[in-house]
Amino acid sequence: MRHIISILIENESGALSRVAGLFSARGYNIESLSVAPTEDASLSRMTLVTSGSDEIIEQITKQLNKLIEVVKLIDISESAHIERELMMLKARVTGAAREEIKRLADIFRGNIIDVTPSTYVIELTGEKSKLDAFIQAVDERAIIEVVRSGTTGILRGDKGLRL
Amino acid sequence: MELNGAEIVVQCLKDEGVEYLFGYPGGAVLHIYDALFKQDAVKHILVRHEQGATHAADGYARSTGQPGVALVTSGPGATNAVTGIATAYMDSIPLVVLSGQVPTPVIGSDAFQEADIVGITRPCVKHNFLVKDVHKLAETIKKAFYIATTGRPGPVLVDIPKDVTSPAIKIPYEYPKTVTLRSYNPAVKGHRWQIRKAVDLLLEARRPMIYAGGGVILGNASAVLTDFTRLLGFPITNTLMGLGGYPGTDQQFVGMLGMHGTYEANMAMHECDVLLAIGARFDDRVTGKISEFCPRAKIIHIDVDPASISKTVRVDIPIVGQVGPVLEDMIEMIRSSTKVPDPKALSDWWTQIARWRGIDCLRYDGNSSIIKPQYVIEQLYEATAGAAFVTSDVGQHQMWTAQFYKFDQPRRWINSGGLGTMGFGLPAAIGVKLAHPESEVVCVTGEASIVMCIQELSTALQYMTPIKIVNLNNRYMGMVRQWQEFNYESRYSHSYLATLPDFVKLAESFGHVGMRIEKPSEVRAALEAAFELSDRTVFLDFITDSTENVYPMIEAGKGHHDMRLSPCSSVERELA
Ligand SMILES: Cc1cc2nc3c(=O)[nH]c(=O)nc-3n(C[C@H](O)[C@H](O)[C@H](O)COP(=O)(O)OP(=O)(O)OC[C@H]3O[C@@H](n4cnc5c(N)ncnc54)[C@H](O)[C@@H]3O)c2cc1C
Ligand SMILES: Cc1ncc(C[n+]2csc(CCOP(=O)(O)OP(=O)(O)O)c2C)c(N)n1
Ligand SMILES: [Mg+2]
Numbered sequence: 001m002r003h004i005i006s007i008l009i010e011n012e013s014g015a016l017s018r019v020a021g022l023f024s025a026r027g028y029n030i031e032s033l034s035v036a037p038t039e040d041a042s043l044s045r046m047t048l049v050t051s052g053s054d055e056i057i058e059q060i061t062k063q064l065n066k067l068i069e070v071v072k073l074i075d076i077s078e079s080a081h082i083e084r085e086l087m088m089l090k091a092r093v094t095g096a097a098r099e100e101i102k103r104l105a106d107i108f109r110g111n112i113i114d115v116t117p118s119t120y121v122i123e124l125t126g127e128k129s130k131l132d133a134f135i136q137a138v139d140e141r142a143i144i145e146v147v148r149s150g151t152t153g154i155l156r157g158d159k160g161l162r163l
Numbered sequence: 164m165e166l167n168g169a170e171i172v173v174q175c176l177k178d179e180g181v182e183y184l185f186g187y188p189g190g191a192v193l194h195i196y197d198a199l200f201k202q203d204a205v206k207h208i209l210v211r212h213e214q215g216a217t218h219a220a221d222g223y224a225r226s227t228g229q230p231g232v233a234l235v236t237s238g239p240g241a242t243n244a245v246t247g248i249a250t251a252y253m254d255s256i257p258l259v260v261l262s263g264q265v266p267t268p269v270i271g272s273d274a275f276q277e278a279d280i281v282g283i284t285r286p287c288v289k290h291n292f293l294v295k296d297v298h299k300l301a302e303t304i305k306k307a308f309y310i311a312t313t314g315r316p317g318p319v320l321v322d323i324p325k326d327v328t329s330p331a332i333k334i335p336y337e338y339p340k341t342v343t344l345r346s347y348n349p350a351v352k353g354h355r356w357q358i359r360k361a362v363d364l365l366l367e368a369r370r371p372m373i374y375a376g377g378g379v380i381l382g383n384a385s386a387v388l389t390d391f392t393r394l395l396g397f398p399i400t401n402t403l404m405g406l407g408g409y410p411g412t413d414q415q416f417v418g419m420l421g422m423h424g425t426y427e428a429n430m431a432m433h434e435c436d437v438l439l440a441i442g443a444r445f446d447d448r449v450t451g452k453i454s455e456f457c458p459r460a461k462i463i464h465i466d467v468d469p470a471s472i473s474k475t476v477r478v479d480i481p482i483v484g485q486v487g488p489v490l491e492d493m494i495e496m497i498r499s500s501t502k503v504p505d506p507k508a509l510s511d512w513w514t515q516i517a518r519w520r521g522i523d524c525l526r527y528d529g530n531s532s533i534i535k536p537q538y539v540i541e542q543l544y545e546a547t548a549g550a551a552f553v554t555s556d557v558g559q560h561q562m563w564t565a566q567f568y569k570f571d572q573p574r575r576w577i578n579s580g581g582l583g584t585m586g587f588g589l590p591a592a593i594g595v596k597l598a599h600p601e602s603e604v605v606c607v608t609g610e611a612s613i614v615m616c617i618q619e620l621s622t623a624l625q626y627m628t629p630i631k632i633v634n635l636n637n638r639y640m641g642m643v644r645q646w647q648e649f650n651y652e653s654r655y656s657h658s659y660l661a662t663l664p665d666f667v668k669l670a671e672s673f674g675h676v677g678m679r680i681e682k683p684s685e686v687r688a689a690l691e692a693a694f695e696l697s698d699r700t701v702f703l704d705f706i707t708d709s710t711e712n713v714y715p716m717i718e719a720g721k722g723h724h725d726m727r728l729s730p731c732s733s734v735e736r737e738l739a
Contacts, residue, residue, distance in 0.1 A: 010346060014293070018285060025286045055473070062470035068290045068310060071346040
């Protein structure tokens with residue numbers, strides 16, 4: 001099962017490598033990992049997408065909690081939540097294909113954020129599955145590169161991950 | 164008080180009450196060594212290899228419950244310490260290791276003797292720090308001691324760049340009395356509701372079993388465990404790390420469990436209906452095949468570390484907390500309960516256990532004309548009245564010591580269980596002897612293990628730590644040879660030590676006394692002669708039977724009831 005774990009972690013050098021090292025040392029999967037500072041400068045927020053049996057997920061959360069720098073964590077996939085990922089896709093597009101891909105981007109509610117005579121960069125946010133679907137829909141030969149941020153997520157309602 | 168970084172390091176150790184610092188100098192720590200030179204409150208013990216520093220600090224910690232402290236230089240000094248740090252980590256031993264680092268401006272430039280020791284040790288420490296600012300030094304050292312000694316203990320490394328200890332910068336010093344970490348709050352008391360459920364289950368048990376581990380010793384809970392076990396009248400087994408946590412000579416004690424555990428302990432595990440695990444971590448040497456582990460039992464587990472619970476074996480009632488307070492709560496609930504364990508069921512259970520004991524699974528050939536290793540340990544036990552501190556290395560000799568030396572007290576049995584580090588025994592014994600100068604300290608070792616840290620014989624001489632080294636010399640890496648005999652059709656690939664030193668002369672060249680013992684009839688007299696030499700380190704080289712194996716043995720991937728027994732045990736009696 002796929003799980004999204006949100007972590008508040010001390011904003012200290014080395015904290016990220018402890019998390020990454022834990023996953024490699026214990027053989028856990030990481031599908032994606034994204035980190036950024038929070039409004040509290042002493043904390044970073046990390047979103048980690050992983051998969052495994054219930055037993056493995058239980059160990060993952062316990063082992064993460066054991067890291068001294070981890071202040072708090074929740075498995076947001078256990079409650080109602082929203083997840084989003086940002087993608088930028090650069091495509092080689094000339095002639096009629098330009099209109100075509102613009103229409104496709106509209107359907108997916110994407111934005112074209114860079115234009116040259118032969119290329120577009122399309123920005124898209126959404127759940128992982130939506131981004132996957134967009135890539136499927138674009139002509140493979142046209143894609144120059146794709147960059148994705150990895151998933152981040154937040155709980156619905158009035159609950160939140162905070163100190 | 165204004166101090167420079169080096170003086171701060173030393174002053175922090177004083178304020179922390181550190182008695183001994185095990186170390187080895189080098190460029191990156193020379194400022195600290197200069198500060199050490201100018202004081203005598205913290206006694207520095209110069210080891211002969213940094214592995215020895217960490218093991219000696221570890222031995223000190225295991226035998227006292229106080230954190231062990233080591234100081235090593237950057238690069239090779241720090242990497243040499245890694246084996247000792249990993250050894251402490253696997254057995255949850257509180258250590259604070261201070262390592263020198265190259266100056267902050269050159270970190271990352273492949274400077275002379277630079278090693279990323281924070282990165283290297285990350286997977287084998289409870290936590291580690293790199294201190295880049297002298298103003299953070301005292302607070303960081305305080306945190307290191309706090310983290311190392313609380314919750315589930317473990318080693319903490321503090322990496323200190325040379326410029327941080329520079330004599331040129333003096334700052335006001337104050338050692339923090341306490342530290343708090345918002346992200347670290349280890350549990351103490353267990354959840355009352357869980358404890359209540361556990362007690363109900365225990366009082367309904369018909370074939371109960373207590374499986375107690377190193378957590379009892381780490382948590383200084385032997386006395387309360389003993390009260391608890393006697394109150395219930397249940398059988399109890401200890402892991403290798405738990406030995407001494409419950410008196411080894413007590414009637415309710417059924418011996419160690421696991422791969423080389425007793426027949427009665429392993430059979431009781433297999434047949435029990437309620438298992439109470441206390442400060443034990445369901446190691447694979449203990450559980451054997453997971454799917455056959457305690458097949459009929461409901462399992463209760465008390466542990467301070469939530470990650471130890473349901474890690475390999477799913478448990479029914481988890482209790483997160485310190486062994487001592489949780490057992491005290493349990494005792495109180497049992498005393499105030501109207502229920503008692505069914506006396507008939509319990510007495511039937513003891514009858515069954517007595518039958519298993521009748522197998523006499525540890526029996527060996529007592530009439531051999533070659534010295535049997537088990538005999539040496541039995542004689543050692545008697546010669547020391549069971550009261551010595553005994554360290555060991557790793558191999559068959561370690562298992563025989565665990566089986567034949569009946570530890571009645573905690574912190575007397577000092578060995579590397581989780582990592583299984585050959586070379587641990589001698590330096591650990593030095594650390595133990597420094598902490599307990601009035602007690603007998605024995606290192607039981609093998610001819611392969613002892614040479615891994617043999618250089619520490621010099622340390623033993625320099626600091627006058629008279630220990631007795633009992634070398635069970637079977638000319639083989641016996642434990643390896645045993646596996647090769649059982650699993651590789653006796654193809655003894657590279658397990659025979661074709662060239663061995665003359666250990667008597669070797670001991671003498673280090674300034675100690677050496678003895679070689681070749682006949683069973685000489686064993687006791689030699690031991691007594693060695694203990695007579697109370698101010699000398701004595702190396703006793705016992706030439707033992709090279710074909711002897713450790714029994715019982717649960718081979719990898721087998722269940723508890725599937726033991727290979729000694730040809731000497733009375734199996735027939737049970738089968739009949
Ligand atoms: C050659 C060899 C053979 C071996 N054979 C055997 C064998 O036959 N049988 C055997 O038992 N072992 C054997 N071992 C040792 C084995 O590898 C493990 O080291 C050992 O079984 C672990 O012991 P433990 O479960 O008591 O855990 P420990 O490693 O001692 O861990 C302690 C546990 O208690 C918890 N804890 C710590 N402090 C507290 C506290 N205050 N309150 C509550 N909980 C606490 C910790 O979180 C941890 O879960 C062998 C080792 C070697 C090298
Ligand atoms: C540092 C290290 N290397 C290798 C091993 C693997 N090993 C475990 S026991 C053993 C043999 C130990 O031989 P010895 O010290 O003579 O003890 P014996 O088994 O003969 O009593 C070996 C090589 C280990 N545990 N530690
Ligand atoms: Mg040997």
